[in-house]
Amino acid sequence: MPEDRIAVMEQVLHTISGPDDPLLSRFIAAQSAAGLPQQLSEIARVWRSEVPGMTGAGLALVLATVRSLPRPRPAQVSVSGPMNASMPARLTSGVAVEVIRSAKTSLLIASFAAHGARNVVTEIGRAVDRGVRVDLLLEESTQASVAFAALPDDVHVWHRVESSGVLHAKLIAADRHTALLGSANLTDRALSDNIELGVVLRDPHVVEPLIEHFHWLMAPANSIMRPA
Structure with missing residues (x-):
């Protein structure tokens, strides 16, 4: 996922309570870039199955940490x-x-x-x-x-x-x-x-x-x- 998309998602996640929050579903459905809704849906699926108790703010912190790491x-x-x-x-x-x-x-x-x-x-x-x-x-x-x-x-x-x-x-x-x-x-x-x-x-x-x-x-x- 492009870095600018990850940054936008971090901002949205701060307003979301968890993987089943309707705000997350609406955010995913509103994306028009090719393949992006599928990528976001996969993130939500893993979130729901692996760490359902994590808040949106917690996931945003994880994404921010990953984004800060040097990438080739x-x-x-x-x-x-x-x-x-x-x-x-x-x-x-x-x-x-x-x-x-x-x-x-x-x-x-x-x-x-x-x-x-x-x-x-x-x-x-x-x-x-x-x-x-x-x-x-x-x-x-x-x-x-x-x-x-x-x-x-x-x-x-x-x-x-x-x-x-x-x-x-x-x-x-x-x-x-x-x-x-x-x-x-x-x-x-x-x-x-x-x-x-x-x-x-x-x-x-x-x-x-x-x-x-x-x-x-x-x-x-x-x-x-x-x-x-």
Whole structure:
């Protein structure tokens, strides 16, 4: 149920004595939003069966407590190339900078190729200046590390140990709370002109396992990634 609907219901509940109060029935019947009457009826059913002695004010307090708890922000789509005005998406170049800018302690960035992407490189440099640890996992065969040559020496660059495969992942992860996953490499064309698709995750429960996977890849004992 949308947060604004929950807030309205809290106000109404303060005037209701219990789950069988006619005021509650009338309130439910007056709702016109698709699916909302069914949601409210289900709340009333559970209220009646589980805690029939609870007052409306008591239930309002429960809803207010739940509403105050932090909730993960929904995933957000990012695209490169032509933009559909009716689609709620943002350009990959802007999203990449925003994610980097949100980092307070660590940045983990993976890309198969890199070229140009001056705004991204500049933002990484600013992150380093404010004390953020930066790990760049780059494909050595594409010479991607050249794009980041101007960054300070304390940026950690990683290449894959000799194998039959390549590092093809594309990821920008800030701390353990936000990650941009997608098809775009860190190149000017991929961030703006190519037809690319990505998604921004802002749920730490989803982002943390991604970070842990890459930390496992970088662990010296696993001989998968090596410092450049």
